[in-house]
Amino acid sequence: MTQATAESSPTTKGERTRRRIVERTAPVFNVRGYAGASMRDLVAATGLEKGGLYNHFGSKEKLALAAFDHSVSLLGDRLAAARASTDDAGDQLVAVVRAFAQGASKPALPGGCPIMNTAIEADGTNPELYAHARDAMTRWHRLIGAIIKEGIAARQLDASTDSYEVATVITSALEGALMLARLYDDVAQMDRAVVHLVTYVGTLRCSR
Amino acid sequence: MTQATAESSPTTKGERTRRRIVERTAPVFNVRGYAGASMRDLVAATGLEKGGLYNHFGSKEKLALAAFDHSVSLLGDRLAAARASTDDAGDQLVAVVRAFAQGASKPALPGGCPIMNTAIEADGTNPELYAHARDAMTRWHRLIGAIIKEGIAARQLDASTDSYEVATVITSALEGALMLARLYDDVAQMDRAVVHLVTYVGTLRCSR
Amino acid sequence: MTQATAESSPTTKGERTRRRIVERTAPVFNVRGYAGASMRDLVAATGLEKGGLYNHFGSKEKLALAAFDHSVSLLGDRLAAARASTDDAGDQLVAVVRAFAQGASKPALPGGCPIMNTAIEADGTNPELYAHARDAMTRWHRLIGAIIKEGIAARQLDASTDSYEVATVITSALEGALMLARLYDDVAQMDRAVVHLVTYVGTLRCSR
Amino acid sequence: MTQATAESSPTTKGERTRRRIVERTAPVFNVRGYAGASMRDLVAATGLEKGGLYNHFGSKEKLALAAFDHSVSLLGDRLAAARASTDDAGDQLVAVVRAFAQGASKPALPGGCPIMNTAIEADGTNPELYAHARDAMTRWHRLIGAIIKEGIAARQLDASTDSYEVATVITSALEGALMLARLYDDVAQMDRAVVHLVTYVGTLRCSR
DNA sequence: ACCGACGGGACCGCCCGTTGTT
DNA sequence: AACAACGGGCGGTCCCGTCGGT
Numbered sequence: 112m113t114q115a116t117a118e119s120s121p122t123t124k125g126e127r128t129r130r131r132i133v134e135r136t137a138p139v140f141n142v143r144g145y146a147g148a149s150m151r152d153l154v155a156a157t158g159l160e161k162g163g164l165y166n167h168f169g170s171k172e173k174l175a176l177a178a179f180d181h182s183v184s185l186l187g188d189r190l191a192a193a194r195a196s197t198d199d200a201g202d203q204l205v206a207v208v209r210a211f212a213q214g215a216s217k218p219a220l221p222g223g224c225p226i227m228n229t230a231i232e233a234d235g236t237n238p239e240l241y242a243h244a245r246d247a248m249t250r251w252h253r254l255i256g257a258i259i260k261e262g263i264a265a266r267q268l269d270a271s272t273d274s275y276e277v278a279t280v281i282t283s284a285l286e287g288a289l290m291l292a293r294l295y296d297d298v299a300q301m302d303r304a305v306v307h308l309v310t311y312v313g314t315l316r317c318s319r
Numbered sequence: 320m321t322q323a324t325a326e327s328s329p330t331t332k333g334e335r336t337r338r339r340i341v342e343r344t345a346p347v348f349n350v351r352g353y354a355g356a357s358m359r360d361l362v363a364a365t366g367l368e369k370g371g372l373y374n375h376f377g378s379k380e381k382l383a384l385a386a387f388d389h390s391v392s393l394l395g396d397r398l399a400a401a402r403a404s405t406d407d408a409g410d411q412l413v414a415v416v417r418a419f420a421q422g423a424s425k426p427a428l429p430g431g432c433p434i435m436n437t438a439i440e441a442d443g444t445n446p447e448l449y450a451h452a453r454d455a456m457t458r459w460h461r462l463i464g465a466i467i468k469e470g471i472a473a474r475q476l477d478a479s480t481d482s483y484e485v486a487t488v489i490t491s492a493l494e495g496a497l498m499l500a501r502l503y504d505d506v507a508q509m510d511r512a513v514v515h516l517v518t519y520v521g522t523l524r525c526s527r
Numbered sequence: 528m529t530q531a532t533a534e535s536s537p538t539t540k541g542e543r544t545r546r547r548i549v550e551r552t553a554p555v556f557n558v559r560g561y562a563g564a565s566m567r568d569l570v571a572a573t574g575l576e577k578g579g580l581y582n583h584f585g586s587k588e589k590l591a592l593a594a595f596d597h598s599v600s601l602l603g604d605r606l607a608a609a610r611a612s613t614d615d616a617g618d619q620l621v622a623v624v625r626a627f628a629q630g631a632s633k634p635a636l637p638g639g640c641p642i643m644n645t646a647i648e649a650d651g652t653n654p655e656l657y658a659h660a661r662d663a664m665t666r667w668h669r670l671i672g673a674i675i676k677e678g679i680a681a682r683q684l685d686a687s688t689d690s691y692e693v694a695t696v697i698t699s700a701l702e703g704a705l706m707l708a709r710l711y712d713d714v715a716q717m718d719r720a721v722v723h724l725v726t727y728v729g730t731l732r733c734s735r
Numbered sequence: 736m737t738q739a740t741a742e743s744s745p746t747t748k749g750e751r752t753r754r755r756i757v758e759r760t761a762p763v764f765n766v767r768g769y770a771g772a773s774m775r776d777l778v779a780a781t782g783l784e785k786g787g788l789y790n791h792f793g794s795k796e797k798l799a800l801a802a803f804d805h806s807v808s809l810l811g812d813r814l815a816a817a818r819a820s821t822d823d824a825g826d827q828l829v830a831v832v833r834a835f836a837q838g839a840s841k842p843a844l845p846g847g848c849p850i851m852n853t854a855i856e857a858d859g860t861n862p863e864l865y866a867h868a869r870d871a872m873t874r875w876h877r878l879i880g881a882i883i884k885e886g887i888a889a890r891q892l893d894a895s896t897d898s899y900e901v902a903t904v905i906t907s908a909l910e911g912a913l914m915l916a917r918l919y920d921d922v923a924q925m926d927r928a929v930v931h932l933v934t935y936v937g938t939l940r941c942s943r
Numbered sequence: 944a945c946c947g948a949c950g951g952g953a954c955c956g957c958c959c960g961t962t963g964t965t
Numbered sequence: 966a967a968c969a970a971c972g973g974g975c976g977g978t979c980c981c982g983t984c985g986g987t
Contacts, residue, residue, distance in 0.1 A: 223439070280511065290494060303484045307488045
């Protein structure tokens with residue numbers, strides 16, 4: 112969620128090309144899937160030829176992993192920024208929920224949530240990619256856990272709040288709702304989930 | 320959700336073979352995805368040769384559609400049976416939630432929920448399959464809507480209950496939670512979602 | 528040219544079915560070629576199923592031969608009728624030329640001349656069919672030879688007329704012109720050839 | 736007929752391979768037909784693997800078109816050279832006739848005339864190839880037309896000579912005769928047609 | 944006699960990855 | 966370091982012919 116925020120510094124020529132490849136292929140992978148994206152698609156998206164891609168990444172698999180991590184970092188940045196927008200833990204949870212929900216109407220990346228897409232596609236077929244998806248989801252759960260821990264310490268959230276439960280409820284509802292919103296091409300599916308989650312977060316606040 | 324419950328009667332030889340093909344290929348499609356399942360896989364699963372499959376279904380696409388509908392009917396039967404187990408609308412909702420949640424520990428079909436799998440994979444790449452997924456989800460939403468409508472009429476549920484909201488909340492949370500439970504290979508992810516939804520359903524009951 | 532004119536008599540049920548199959552498949556073979564016509568096409572053209580076709584003809588090859596002979600007999604009937612329309616040998620040649628030329632505007636069979644089609648397609652790939660085409664062409668050459676022989680005897684044609692040359696000139700020009708007329712979808716190509724051949728036949732007449 | 740005479744210059748490796756593919760596959764296509772030639776045949780003829788062919792020509796269809804154009808250019812070169820052998824228009828026509836007729840005994844390409852073969856096979860089944868055949872025939876007709884036009888201007892041919900008629904008569908007789916010569920494996924069929932056409936050309940000369 | 948399920952094989956297209964070339 | 970040629974191989978489709986069933 113936070114690891115790849117600072118991709119910068121030395122910027123050799125090779126490094127810049129590598130960055131460009133990742134940025135251009137990430138949406139292709141996210142839309143077509145990591146098996147459905149053909150080398151031809153990736154070549155078309157990057158402008159480079161196949162040899163160029165293989166020079167930077169040794170295999171389609173490694174490129175897919177890099178592209179996935181990049182996609183996830185986009186999402187992570189969004190969520191981290193949302194959290195930073197306020198000091199109250201409850202408000203932070205709401206902000207994170209809303210930040211993710213924004214993906215239904217203004218996607219940071221075409222094709223939906225890369226974590227869910229990968230969790231579904233790679234399940235049982237691509238252990239390495241699946242592990243990356245798991246790690247990405249874990250970082251998200253930890254973000255929520257951190258908010259709750261600090262919120263309890265600051266007496267903003269009820270001391271009995273179970274951070275595991277909250278993480279599960281929020282992430283499952285949001286991922287499911289994003290799928291529904293895309294399936295019906297209807298943001299209302301996401302809006303209802305957000306309303307529900309905001310109410311739910313309200314029940315966790317201390318000063319109730 | 321309910322359409323395909325009564326597949327029976329004439330049972331010619333071809334009809335029986337066709338049924339067998341669908342039953343045997345449905346899990347393959349659900350695990351490997353509708354693109355990831357190769358004709359070779361399907362041949363291995365059915366025992367027939369490629370020519371045989373081709374005679375019953377003119378293309379892999381048509382077979383995939385039939386297999387998807389079959390998979391969904393398995394799920395639909397489970398949910399319908401859960402609803403039939405009680406008369407109280409709130410209890411019916413809880414039973415439906417629990418029936419779906421059972422898919423995390425005792426799957427009716429390997430590979431997770433076929434609707435979600437298809438909604439994710441077919442999004443943007445296979446309109447026809449995507450439409451089937453949409454229809455299947457709509458039948459599920461209608462099942463919930465019917466329970467709520469009758470529940471309101473029977474004064475079991477609060478008259479202000481918004482069936483669209485309930486359908487979105489229940490299906491999104493369950494689909495998301497199933498994904499999490501599979502991602503972490505941990506039923507607890509599903510259990511937490513169920514606890515949450517049972518509480519949520521409680522808030523809808525009339526006699527509150 | 529004359530062999531298959533009298534396909535009639537006993538007319539058992541099987542015989543009638545067989546006749547129907549040949550009549551319905553002949554155009555398909557002539558248009559698509561004897562390799563390009565698939566069993567599916569033939570099934571569609573006849574209304575029977577594959578088993579039915581294989582009951583009457585042991586193989587696609589044998590059916591193709593029967594269909595070819597039928598197509599050729601249609602052409603042969605046309606030419607024989609043209610010859611019968613007059614007693615003068617020169618007029619008979621002209622009539623035969625015009626009868627064949629009619630195939631450019633009012634084909635007895637879709638797809639052009641079956642002899643030429645088969646001579647081109649089967650050349651080097653299907654010796655049996657090729658032999659049938661050769662036989663059919665030979666019958667046509669013999670028809671011309673017979674006309675010339677009788678014409679010389681009746682002092683209608685110059686005694687020095689070389690029937691081999693005439694047969695070659697007439698059949699080659701007509702087959703080539705039919706190909707051109709079809710290639711350009713323009714009957715004028717055939718008309719010019721006919722004009723030329725009529726003039727040519729004029730040079731053979733005795734009373735010049 | 737004349738377009739492809741100067742294929743030369745840059746000659747990259749790919750260009751040379753491409754040229755080799757065309758030269759090696761052209762006879763295969765001409766003998767087996769454009770549908771009857773399988774990728775396996777083409778692979779065997781070229782020495783490359785399927786992937787290699789696919790990289791140079793995106794499909795069998797495109798390769799067939801290139802091979803056809805190459806085959807036609809061989810024929811066109813032969814005819815153009817024949818024309819260049821003399822200045823008199825009548826002699827040019829005779830030379831062109833003899834050059835084509837040579838194809839019966841000393842074929843530039845196995846399998847007969849590619850234009851006729853394609854005109855027959857592609858008729859009604861392959862519009863693009865059919866169009867190429869039409870274009871090739873048109874170039875041949877134009878060659879004859881040009882000879883006649885210049886012959887009239889030079890008072891070598893009768894001013895009333897109809898170039899359309901001459902083109903039709905010559906090409907139809909030659910194509911038909913080539914088919915006959917192959918069908919009977921007998922050059923005499925072609926020789927008779929040539930004799931006839933030489934006489935015919937004689938009737939067009941001015942100083943008669 | 945006719946149908947239709949079925950086998951196995953061949954078709955063309957396209958895949959990913961490597962290897963030589965510039 | 967980028968390209969383009971190339972190799973095998975697997976993808977789904979469709980083929981023809983047979984054989985069991987009605």
